[in-house]
Amino acid sequence: MAFHITADGKKLVTLIPGDGIGPECVEATRRIIEASGAAVAWEERAAGASVFRQGVPSGVLPETIESITKTRVVLKGPLETPVGFGEKSANVTLRKLFETYGNIRPVREMPGVPTPFTGRRLDLVVVRENVEDLYAGIEHMQTPGVAQCLKLISRKGCEKIVRLAFEFARSEGRTKVHCATKSNIMKQTEGMLKRTFEAIAPEYPDIEANHIIIDNCAHQLVKRPEQFDVIVTTNMNGDIISDLTSGLIGGLGFAPSANIGSEVAIFEAVHGSAPKYAGKDVINPTAVLMSGVMMLRHLGEFEAAAKIENALLVTLEQGILTRDVVGDAKAVGTRAFTDAIIGNLGRQSENWRVREYKPMVLPDFPKAPDMVKAEVRRTVGADIFVETGQLPEQLGPALEALAEGSALKLKMISNRGTKVYPSVGAMTDCVDHYRCRFIARDAASDLTDAQILDLVQRIGSQYRWMHIEKLPEFDGEAGYTKAQGED
Template identity: 50%
Template sequence: MKAVLIPGDGIGREIAESVREVSAALNTGIEWQEFAAGAEYAAESGELIAPGTLDAIEACGWALKGPTATPIGKGFRSINVQLRQRFSTYANLRPVHTLPGVPTRFDNVDLVIVRENTEDLYKGIEYMLNDEIANGVKLITRPACEKICRFAFDYARKNGRKKVTAVHKANIMKLTDGLFLRTFREVAAEYPEITADDCIIDALCMKLVQKPEQFDVLVAPNLYGDIISDLCAGLVGGLGFAPSANIGDSTRIYEAVHGSAPDIAGQDKANPSAILMAFAMMLNDLGETDKAAKLNAAILAQVEEGKVVTADIGGTAGTKEFTQAIISRLAE
């Protein structure tokens, strides 16, 4: 099969090469079609996304991307936002769990964040009323709320999850977040075997840093989902272990959600774990569940052993050495 690979900016090319090597070691048979996108490409070409990229994603239906930066103050819209809206990848899925060998304050985190991906304040509807007043529109629709809530409950049912929690601020934003919460409760009634509750966003943030194990699946509108995704990544060691999938009806785009780390780009220092974990999510959705499980197990075992790991988790290995260590485990 064919899939699009977007290395992106900074360390993107190095960690994308890790994906290529691991994909070959697993004999996935994936034919990668590579396209440039991001701030570095924009500096060369004046365009943020290389010609043919969007057509290739539409034709393949599958894509994996590294970190991309957006030039500031030059009128470009975020690549992530463009891709999500262009392909209607309405669900952003972020699994977060404790990794043995990565020192954190918690050792029992196992959460999944389901973020609505297409509307809310990220719709980008902003305008100036006058020179001193800017206005942004928080767009929430029932169809989008229903779709993301049903996705969360279907995911919970399929993956043996026991509880889905709606994240909101309906006590203040009674119409917009109120619509989200009402729709959540309507959908929840169709899944009686799954516990459904809700939590106000600020209270949720406090509870997550006190006792994260009390949560299972969190479903949220776009902005709240973005915030709590990074917060939850911090509970397990940071964005270096945060894979993500953007899921639509006909297109799926997987990504490492960390930044492009230009300060270490080209120095063989990057940790490729997040993009490899995103690749494992992709393999799982392709039906290659054994290969996905094998890759995840290899990453976990390598990190837990702690001998050949990158500097961000206390080691001295480079990107290439860490990748080869993973590949060696895949051969066992």
């Protein structure tokens, strides 16, 4: 990733103060970074609520996009997503615009911050895929009472996030990576991450690679979190367990993050804008500060990053703490906390150590969309989704009659994933959304679009249908899963 170097040899960073408590946290971080001697310069730009109020639907100004395109590095405060105006979250807009495919969230026990896990020296990282999965946000109302969200997982997306996790582990001297999925249930989508992880892991023989089911991962994070080093997972799973891990070490006030892309990296705290505390000099800037430390390492400013992290550890060890840790009576304000860290620059704790870091090698990927190609492919059937208030024993015979004389025959009908026709004795409380699976009468044939559309027209003469899914076979392997109870 190329950085923009100023005339005086500094690396230029786009600085977005953000909303609510954002400007205070960002200003504290800027002061500390400048005091550390890091070779960084700033280009301040706007995004968030103030931009929404200007009538910009995305919440991101064109000049902000222009700056990020130039600098390739962003440090930002939390952005508010206003209710009642604007369209998408400005945070999501930035991540999508610049394809920051990986979200890295480290959590580490901090001195002086009491939690149920104090003394266990937790130090782990969640690496979350950041742009696909259910968070692609592709939703449809299928019937008036049934909603659908498409879970999109790509081999390219999986490979990018898996390689990022291994490369990040190496850069921090970590020795274990767990891949957490729900592949026991979602064998095609979550299973793709598992299969990709297992294919790539042998390329990193210096790192122990393990797969874990995501619900067991959550269980183990609460029971024995010190067993984990790096956890790589899909978007929604990562969103949930990274908040869980933040809770293990004192809350979101200590939760930094990096959004990493092939071209751009965005560094931000995990917490929100907390407008009710804005301007009161009470907020904990640690999450934004540690996001800034991650940014410095990304820029190759390792000495300044270590100096700041050491100063923070010394400050916390001295008992200089904000209200989120010790309450109002014993707390110092944001400015006093910042001053204390600056005063401790150059000092090191005797009891707490900063990791040794080295530059991270970002994976390089081809731009071609079709990363995976099949040598042989054919269509063996189609799932046609039908809306009806009929029960399965009425719908099944009617569809069989409609399909008579076509190239396809009805194999089964499922309701919310469970086979309901022909009956297998399941006590399913059906809704008006049926998946009707048709397969080729000639098992060796490759169905044409015309044959499938003929069937759709037949069904459409009597039923309302919402969408069609072809049943593909790639290199002899089925590209679809069976319903619960389907043979």
